[in-house]
Amino acid sequence: MPNLHEPISLRGLSCPNRIFMAPLTRQRAQSPGDIPGELQAEHYAQRASMGLLISEATQISPEGKGYPNTPGIYSDEQVAGWKLVTERVHAVGGRIFAQLWHVGRVSHVDHQPNGQPPVSSVAVRSKGFVGIKLPDGRRERVEASHPRALETHEMGRLVADFAHAARCAKAAGFDGVEVHAANSYLINQFLSGSLNTRSDAWGGAIENRMRLLMHAVEAAAETFTWSRVGVRLSPMGSANDLPPHHDDEELMLRVADELGKRRLAYLHLFNHYWPKEKWNGLYTEKLARAMKERFDGPIVLNGYGADVDAAQRDIDAGLGDAVAFGKLAISNPDLAERLSVGAPLSPWDESTFYGDCARGYNDYPRFTPAL
Numbered sequence: 072m073p074n075l076h077e078p079i080s081l082r083g084l085s086c087p088n089r090i091f092m093a094p095l096t097r098q099r100a101q102s103p104g105d106i107p108g109e110l111q112a113e114h115y116a117q118r119a120s121m122g123l124l125i126s127e128a129t130q131i132s133p134e135g136k137g138y139p140n141t142p143g144i145y146s147d148e149q150v151a152g153w154k155l156v157t158e159r160v161h162a163v164g165g166r167i168f169a170q171l172w173h174v175g176r177v178s179h180v181d182h183q184p185n186g187q188p189p190v191s192s193v194a195v196r197s198k199g200f201v202g203i204k205l206p207d208g209r210r211e212r213v214e215a216s217h218p219r220a221l222e223t224h225e226m227g228r229l230v231a232d233f234a235h236a237a238r239c240a241k242a243a244g245f246d247g248v249e250v251h252a253a254n255s256y257l258i259n260q261f262l263s264g265s266l267n268t269r270s271d272a273w274g275g276a277i278e279n280r281m282r283l284l285m286h287a288v289e290a291a292a293e294t295f296t297w298s299r300v301g302v303r304l305s306p307m308g309s310a311n312d313l314p315p316h317h318d319d320e321e322l323m324l325r326v327a328d329e330l331g332k333r334r335l336a337y338l339h340l341f342n343h344y345w346p347k348e349k350w351n352g353l354y355t356e357k358l359a360r361a362m363k364e365r366f367d368g369p370i371v372l373n374g375y376g377a378d379v380d381a382a383q384r385d386i387d388a389g390l391g392d393a394v395a396f397g398k399l400a401i402s403n404p405d406l407a408e409r410l411s412v413g414a415p416l417s418p419w420d421e422s423t424f425y426g427d428c429a430r431g432y433n434d435y436p437r438f439t440p441a442l
């Protein structure tokens with residue numbers, strides 16, 4: 072079984088190691104416009120020795136936004152900002168995918184164009200919380216706003232937004248894109264049997280609930296080819312008030328099957344429950360293994376906190392091929408090098424996960440051995 076330090080080919084894209092950077096929202100894009108810039112370029116370039124960088128979630132349209140200062144990937148200014156990032160990453164030998172995001176109902180009218188309600192598969196409010204920015208600049212957590220259900224005739228426009236975002240990602244120099252279908256955001260709100268009770272072709276039966284994901288992936292592949300499109304799922308996850316449903320397992324297997332047929336770059340599986348509870352009766356090792364078999368391509372595992380040994384054990388057990396690290400990548404810009412020499416790892420500081428400045432973002436030091 073491969074070691075995390077061994078190279079991996081993602082359907083032809085060579086990555087020097089299997090230690091990937093997980094997508095991490097840090098809410099530091101410039102406002103107005105939700106534009107990334109030098110701050111983000113420095114951040115990602117510092118981490119470029121990781122096998123693959125997956126960008127923070129980037130909204131595909133103004134409607135796709137749910138938190139303050141998250142960057143978008145739909146305007147010329149955002150493309151120019153992301154170009155700075157990809158150029159810096161490539162200049163130091165890295166690879167970077169953009170995570171394409173639409174939050175759906177996990178939003179607030181403050182973030183929506185003209186203060187309109189956020190959209191979802193159905194008009195059911197999430198009991199989850201979102202962030203807004205107060206007029207004095209302070210951030211506050213508030214209840215998500217009541218959404219409206221997307222009309223059937225709007226679905227084509229939504230898919231077109233994914234296609235447009237993929238073209239913007241290409242223009243910005245990204246090596247590929249990851250479609251965010253995890254964590255109870257819009258695509259997950261369509262996948263979910265407990266939420267998506269629509270009676271048109273986009274809801275009800277599993278095949279219908281998968282339609283938005285498959286169209287979004289196809290839209291991205293038109294620009295990038297299948298081999299440069301990944302998908303992120305959080306199997307059996309219930310973040311943002313998405314209750315479990317009796318066909319969740321069957322749904323995950325069908326999704327893995329369909330995506331595998333298309334020979335995507337990778338399938339990225341976030342185990343929401345780990346490290347608190349590794350296999351919790353909903354997400355089981357059996358399901359993880361079955362998804363790996365059904366997808367039959369590179370699987371990226373995630374959710375290990377600081378437990379790198381557990382990550383390697385799951386690779387050894389054949390559950391995946393690479394591991395995306397989130398919080399460890401925040402606090403260890405040189406994570407790949409540190410792990411390869413067994414250097415100590417720095418702890419992360421949750422108080423600076425989200426913020427406006429370089430503090431807690433670009434000032435985590437590289438490891439320097441004591442003389």
Ligand SMILES: Cc1cc2nc3c(=O)[nH]c(=O)nc-3n(C[C@H](O)[C@H](O)[C@H](O)COP(=O)(O)O)c2cc1C
Binds near residue numbers: 093425
């Ligand atoms: C600050 C922070 C921001 C995150 N932002 C995103 C995001 O933009 N997209 C996403 O899919 N997951 C996001 N996540 C989830 C992480 O990608 C990852 O799944 C989670 O941190 C578990 O991995 P870890 O144990 O290696 O940290 C975020 C997590 C944290 C802590």
